[in-house]
Amino acid sequence: MGFLIESTLKAVGIITSLDREFISIVLLSLRVSGTAVIIASAAGILLAVGIYQMQSPVKRLLIPLLNTSMGLPPVVVGLFIYLLLSRSGPLGSLNLLYTPTAMIIAQCVLATPIIAGIAHASMISADPEIRFTALCLGASELHATIRVITETRYSILSSVVAGLGRVIAEVGAVLIVGGNIAGYTRVMTTAIALEADRGDFILAIALGMILLLLSLCINAVLYIFQKRGAID
Amino acid sequence: MIKEIIAKDIVRTFNSRFSLHCSIHLESGQTHALLGPNGSGKSTLLRTLSLLERPQQGEIIYRDEKESYLNPFSDLALRRRVTLVNTRPVVFRESVLKNVTYGLRIRGIGRKECMERAMEALRSVRLEDHKNQPAPLLSSGEKQRLSLARAIAIDPDVLMLDEPTVNLDPENTGIIEQAIMSLHEKGDRLILFVTHNLFQARKLADKVFFIHNGRIIEQNSKEKFFSSPETELARRFLRGEIY
Ligand SMILES: Nc1ncnc2c1ncn2[C@@H]1O[C@H](COP(=O)(O)OP(=O)(O)O)[C@@H](O)[C@H]1O
Numbered sequence: 001m002g003f004l005i006e007s008t009l010k011a012v013g014i015i016t017s018l019d020r021e022f023i024s025i026v027l028l029s030l031r032v033s034g035t036a037v038i039i040a041s042a043a044g045i046l047l048a049v050g051i052y053q054m055q056s057p058v059k060r061l062l063i064p065l066l067n068t069s070m071g072l073p074p075v076v077v078g079l080f081i082y083l084l085l086s087r088s089g090p091l092g093s094l095n096l097l098y099t100p101t102a103m104i105i106a107q108c109v110l111a112t113p114i115i116a117g118i119a120h121a122s123m124i125s126a127d128p129e130i131r132f133t134a135l136c137l138g139a140s141e142l143h144a145t146i147r148v149i150t151e152t153r154y155s156i157l158s159s160v161v162a163g164l165g166r167v168i169a170e171v172g173a174v175l176i177v178g179g180n181i182a183g184y185t186r187v188m189t190t191a192i193a194l195e196a197d198r199g200d201f202i203l204a205i206a207l208g209m210i211l212l213l214l215s216l217c218i219n220a221v222l223y224i225f226q227k228r229g230a231i232d
Numbered sequence: 233m234i235k236e237i238i239a240k241d242i243v244r245t246f247n248s249r250f251s252l253h254c255s256i257h258l259e260s261g262q263t264h265a266l267l268g269p270n271g272s273g274k275s276t277l278l279r280t281l282s283l284l285e286r287p288q289q290g291e292i293i294y295r296d297e298k299e300s301y302l303n304p305f306s307d308l309a310l311r312r313r314v315t316l317v318n319t320r321p322v323v324f325r326e327s328v329l330k331n332v333t334y335g336l337r338i339r340g341i342g343r344k345e346c347m348e349r350a351m352e353a354l355r356s357v358r359l360e361d362h363k364n365q366p367a368p369l370l371s372s373g374e375k376q377r378l379s380l381a382r383a384i385a386i387d388p389d390v391l392m393l394d395e396p397t398v399n400l401d402p403e404n405t406g407i408i409e410q411a412i413m414s415l416h417e418k419g420d421r422l423i424l425f426v427t428h429n430l431f432q433a434r435k436l437a438d439k440v441f442f443i444h445n446g447r448i449i450e451q452n453s454k455e456k457f458f459s460s461p462e463t464e465l466a467r468r469f470l471r472g473e474i475y
Pocket residue numbers: 246247250268269270271272273274275276277
């Protein structure tokens with residue numbers, strides 16, 4: 001027990017002293033996951049709109065596929081991206097393996113179906129008469145779709161936040177494609193895994209606290225968006 | 233300005249039980265009432281005439297001073313000269329004012345003109361004091377008035393209204409009827425409305441169409457329709473025996 005308290009106090013020391021290594025790991029996490037989610041938001045929302053507008057029977061196949069990929073295991077995605085980017089893989093010539101870019105790609109693949117799935121679900125659960133009302137008022141098909149998106153803006157924002165919450169906490173994919181290289185591809189989750197493995201708990205606890213804090217913030221924002229989406 | 237709308241033998245079938253099959257001729261400057269029992273196809277006819285849904289057969293012709301347009305369902309510019317106000321008002325999650333400017337903004341009308349026209353429309357339904365309120369918080373009567381204001385702001389050549397005052401108290405009903413009459417007084421608008429309120433039809437309409445089971449079985453001037461209906465079904469409808 002004394003050990004735990006002592007480590008925790010030291011961890012707080014690391015956080016408050018703004019230790020360089022610690023800060024750079026946190027910033028890299030935010031940069032990788034933030035960039036991944038920004039790209040995934042654009043892709044995911046476009047995908048959701050595409051499926052929403054789609055008339056063809058392929059739609060019936062795409063929706064379960066999308067729902068399944070919302071729960072892709074990060075290690076499997078990591079492995080898949082690894083195979084794509086490895087020297088003998090189809091994209092090997094880009095030399096992206098073990099770079100932050102590779103990590104961004106992997107997290108983007110994880111977040112896109114989550115954002116697309118939640119955004120699509122909220123668009124179809126929006127009052128179907130919203131679309132019709134927009135058309136009655138002279139909207140083109142595109143305007144009517146934009147109107148549906150505007151009406152579900154809080155649910156769509158919460159899909160983005162949910163995507164961020166998922167990727168910032170995942171370890172499998174970034175570990176495989178990033179390689180956990182100190183000062184280059186080491187992010188919060190991979191650092192925690194490594195430090196804990198080495199028996200050096202202080203940095204791990206400090207990072208764990210920040211990760212929890214971030215999760216808390218993300219969920220608070222999510223809660224606010226979902227509330228707003230439900231009320232007005 | 234749209235001068236007339238002609239629907240020739242339009243057919244819309246949903247299932248074996250119901251099929252709309254009718255012809256109708258509407259003229260600008262006139263207010264037309266569409267009366268008929270529940271499920272007789274009034275809403276379906278309005279959605280078809282306002283170019284939102286295609287009939288399976290038949291044709292719809294819109295004519296203005298210059299041209300005739302045959303089945304102009306995918307002609308956005310023409311579609312924008314018609315506005316349908318639905319029975320159940322669906323308001324957007326924005327302020328009352330933004331709801332009213334919606335139809336103008338998508339038409340690319342400038343900010344200043346948007347504001348002027350929106351405020352005028354809001355005044356005509358007496359919602360100007362609510363302009364900054366979130367529209368979803370309005371009462372149902374106010375929502376229905378907002379729904380009409382959105383259409384009035386557009387200033388369409390053709391206005392169709394599906395039971396615009398259903399379930400409303402006399403005050404809200406009066407405000408809406410007044411706004412419809414003001415539009416009629418402009419002289420060249422084509423108005424078609426559905427109602428179950430016979431007083432309202434008498435008050436607002438020039439011409440009455442009576443639809444039963446998907447067919448228009450009687451059309452007449454208001455005076456003739458109410459004083460001497462020609463069909464037994466219309467007589468029974470006016471006596472309140474079918475609804
Ligand atoms: N989209 C639809 N799909 C299937 N049936 C419909 C649809 N719209 C209307 N109907 C049917 O058509 C008939 C006429 O409906 P409607 O035009 O709404 O009548 P009214 O407005 O006169 O009450 C009803 O029997 C209704 O159930």
